Amino acid sequence: MTQTIPRHQSADDPRVELDEKIGVFEPIPPYPPRTEREAEFYTLGDGEMFINMGPQHPSTHGVLRVVLKLDGEKVVDLDPVLGYLHRGVEKLCENADYHQAIAYLDPLEYVSSLFCEWPGVMAFEKLLDVEVPRRAEYIRVLSTELNRIASHALFMGWMALDLGGLTPILWSFIERDEIVDMLASLTGQRMLFNYFRIGGVNGDLNHEFLSRLGDWMGRATTQIESNLTLLNENEIFVRRMRGLGKIDSATALRMCMTGPNLRATGIPFDVRRAHPYSVFPELDFDIPTRDEGDCLARYLLRIDEIKQSLRIIDQCLNQMPDGPVMAKLPRLLRPRPGRAYAGIEGPRGQYAAYVISDGTDQPFRMRIHDPSFIHLQSVGVMMPGNLIADTMAVMASLDPTKGGVDK
Amino acid sequence: MSKRDRESGAVPDEAASSAIAVRGGSALVEPIVVPNTLWRSTDPTAYQGGLDSDITHLAALEHDPELRRDNARWTGPLEVIPTKADYVLDLIRMNSLWPLLSGLACCAIEMMSAATSRNDMDRWGMFPFRASPRQADVLIVAGTLTTKMAGPLVRLWEQMPEPKWCVAMGDCTCSGGRYKRSYSTVEGIDRVMPVDVYVPGCPPRPEGLIYGMMKLQQLVKDRRGHWPERSIGPTVPDGV
Amino acid sequence: MDPVLRRRLEKRFGERLTGPIRQRHDETEIRVGAGDVIEVMRALHDEPEFGFQLLADLAGVDTGEVMQVVYHLWSATTPDWLRVVADGLSREDPRVPSVTFLWKGAEWMEREAYDMFGITFEGNRDLRRIYMPPDYQSFPLRKDFYLPDDAARSPGAGVRHMEQTHAPRNATPAATVRRAGS
Numbered sequence: 001m002t003q004t005i006p007r008h009q010s011a012d013d014p015r016v017e018l019d020e021k022i023g024v025f026e027p028i029p030p031y032p033p034r035t036e037r038e039a040e041f042y043t044l045g046d047g048e049m050f051i052n053m054g055p056q057h058p059s060t061h062g063v064l065r066v067v068l069k070l071d072g073e074k075v076v077d078l079d080p081v082l083g084y085l086h087r088g089v090e091k092l093c094e095n096a097d098y099h100q101a102i103a104y105l106d107p108l109e110y111v112s113s114l115f116c117e118w119p120g121v122m123a124f125e126k127l128l129d130v131e132v133p134r135r136a137e138y139i140r141v142l143s144t145e146l147n148r149i150a151s152h153a154l155f156m157g158w159m160a161l162d163l164g165g166l167t168p169i170l171w172s173f174i175e176r177d178e179i180v181d182m183l184a185s186l187t188g189q190r191m192l193f194n195y196f197r198i199g200g201v202n203g204d205l206n207h208e209f210l211s212r213l214g215d216w217m218g219r220a221t222t223q224i225e226s227n228l229t230l231l232n233e234n235e236i237f238v239r240r241m242r243g244l245g246k247i248d249s250a251t252a253l254r255m256c257m258t259g260p261n262l263r264a265t266g267i268p269f270d271v272r273r274a275h276p277y278s279v280f281p282e283l284d285f286d287i288p289t290r291d292e293g294d295c296l297a298r299y300l301l302r303i304d305e306i307k308q309s310l311r312i313i314d315q316c317l318n319q320m321p322d323g324p325v326m327a328k329l330p331r332l333l334r335p336r337p338g339r340a341y342a343g344i345e346g347p348r349g350q351y352a353a354y355v356i357s358d359g360t361d362q363p364f365r366m367r368i369h370d371p372s373f374i375h376l377q378s379v380g381v382m383m384p385g386n387l388i389a390d391t392m393a394v395m396a397s398l399d400p401t402k403g404g405v406d407k
Numbered sequence: 408m409s410k411r412d413r414e415s416g417a418v419p420d421e422a423a424s425s426a427i428a429v430r431g432g433s434a435l436v437e438p439i440v441v442p443n444t445l446w447r448s449t450d451p452t453a454y455q456g457g458l459d460s461d462i463t464h465l466a467a468l469e470h471d472p473e474l475r476r477d478n479a480r481w482t483g484p485l486e487v488i489p490t491k492a493d494y495v496l497d498l499i500r501m502n503s504l505w506p507l508l509s510g511l512a513c514c515a516i517e518m519m520s521a522a523t524s525r526n527d528m529d530r531w532g533m534f535p536f537r538a539s540p541r542q543a544d545v546l547i548v549a550g551t552l553t554t555k556m557a558g559p560l561v562r563l564w565e566q567m568p569e570p571k572w573c574v575a576m577g578d579c580t581c582s583g584g585r586y587k588r589s590y591s592t593v594e595g596i597d598r599v600m601p602v603d604v605y606v607p608g609c610p611p612r613p614e615g616l617i618y619g620m621m622k623l624q625q626l627v628k629d630r631r632g633h634w635p636e637r638s639i640g641p642t643v644p645d646g647v
Numbered sequence: 648m649d650p651v652l653r654r655r656l657e658k659r660f661g662e663r664l665t666g667p668i669r670q671r672h673d674e675t676e677i678r679v680g681a682g683d684v685i686e687v688m689r690a691l692h693d694e695p696e697f698g699f700q701l702l703a704d705l706a707g708v709d710t711g712e713v714m715q716v717v718y719h720l721w722s723a724t725t726p727d728w729l730r731v732v733a734d735g736l737s738r739e740d741p742r743v744p745s746v747t748f749l750w751k752g753a754e755w756m757e758r759e760a761y762d763m764f765g766i767t768f769e770g771n772r773d774l775r776r777i778y779m780p781p782d783y784q785s786f787p788l789r790k791d792f793y794l795p796d797d798a799a800r801s802p803g804a805g806v807r808h809m810e811q812t813h814a815p816r817n818a819t820p821a822a823t824v825r826r827a828g829s
Contacts, residue, residue, distance in 0.1 A: 037773035055559045058538035084556040086778035088589035110513035126672050173523035256702045256752030369704040555780050
């Protein structure tokens, strides 16, 4: 039996001229399905229905629309609709200078901006065959590890927020604000730092940054521990997350996952060790790995990573060499025509840039590979069989940032 | 099927037209489908696309009194003489503006930072970020508006009941920001909705957003809020 | 710059490569034609001497003359990134076999390449637009994208200069610029 769906006019669906302007809002597109998957998804079984988690919803992951196919309260299937934050960064980078392109890369993963700049800058340096001074590399590692801690602290807050806990996000933001104010004294900006330059970083460490950092490092461990006891020992939190969104390592590799999401399934793949870049071969840190592959494992893994990041920051401060913070480069940069790929380990996974240069002062093609984009695909693999309320928990545990998903 | 389709003769067959096919007989009761008469866009040109632009910069607006319109739309004298109760109501409104969670991009993080412990917006009564537009007073648009999101955002704005205000936070919402040349962003949300306070910055510091909200409070208190006859829709004037 | 990898690749795929194997810094690049993509990818993925289990990136490229699809792979057997370039796709109708049979995570990356370039991935079960609205007519990252008329209608569309022809519509200098005091 086919239902006739009252057609509606929605701003992001093909315009069909109707006499009744706005009918009942339903998440199904009013055109026939164009792909196999669409046909399979938009076909209702017995007793199933659609619910639209629209682009604006109280989960703070940004503008993501998910169409859920429900059987009662169980989610049978889901279809994320992206593109609500697509800003055309790759095209804009093609029309901009190499230096200007770095500023376009920041807002991609806005909670971890320094990680977004790094692969772009590394790819440019490969094309220019530039040697980055060691002090600049150490400063890069130091600032990015600080940013990683801030990002993971926010992850913790959002994880709890999506499960309904309103306190941990406040505590996370205190953590994040401290770190970000430190980075503001170093880079000049709280969030979209624009700190990395081709051949080094923008400015050297200054006294204010070092004193704030030393201050914070002294109490960082205890502060983070006390924040964590709120959640780790909370029975509701643990019971909700344990066993939820389980994914095994073979599937994770097939879904091209990287970063903490992959390490939580048991594969110890970390770009810093698997394909070392910068000064990571000289630094001593572990790669935390867990086996279960569920939300709780991903959460605890990121907590472990915070601790490793603190170790790395410590070593950076101890081993910081002297020297220039930026290589000498001409102002007008014309790299050799060629291609370069650079991948780094960001807090969400492997973050990479693929740059094609045609010998002029503008990149010919600037391709950004973002882990959040890849990881959102696996929500469809993890979700079926779970309840609606767990959708947001699973998505939060993958730690997506919409700026990166949509570029 | 709609009447127009039947009249025009272009009736697609059932399989093509309905994107849903329910397999198997359903023993459930027919769902009650309530036609939506709750709200309609008051501006007939909303959703019809933007207006053509004849000029390429807005400097001309400044010099032409016909083209110039106040962004808060305080055009002309107010039709109602305010009473003391209205003043008190405005004080009440100003001190408990409830924002709608409309964080789109990076500025949303700074908005959340403004709402959390270190820079506390709760001091001004703005902590409860409502999830539903029906319960919200202020729409703080934080983050780049893309053409795909413009529709849902305008729908959110129209769903908010009066009195309501709009704060454009961040460079992307004020003017398009660093994405002004992009093919898929809206250059400033004042192309699609009326804005009361612009908070520039990329992203603005949380203190900056709070300053903008304080300006909004001043607007509410001193300028008597907004009236229902205010047009909803693009405030870029005709002919621009 | 891994000579071992280079030799292995030449031995295994010698006749399929459409260009020399290039190595620079820590990347190795091979170029294949669109028809060989499935064989090459499957060999790289399944054979233990290669073991490229991780697809790091899938990108479309428009060089102005041809289209290409570029895959980046990582393996524990070599310190290099491997770049596989599926070269020689026509700009009018670029078609490439999909690698979703090996990596399901490539589905969205291929959707993105389709959305931005118009490259059709044969075998992808879900090849629809991912970033742009579903009724969008152009492919934004192509080198010839600067057309005005086929941008989607939406409440905010219309006046971006990237979507206009070279001269602003109806613009004459006298009408646009008003001097102060005139």
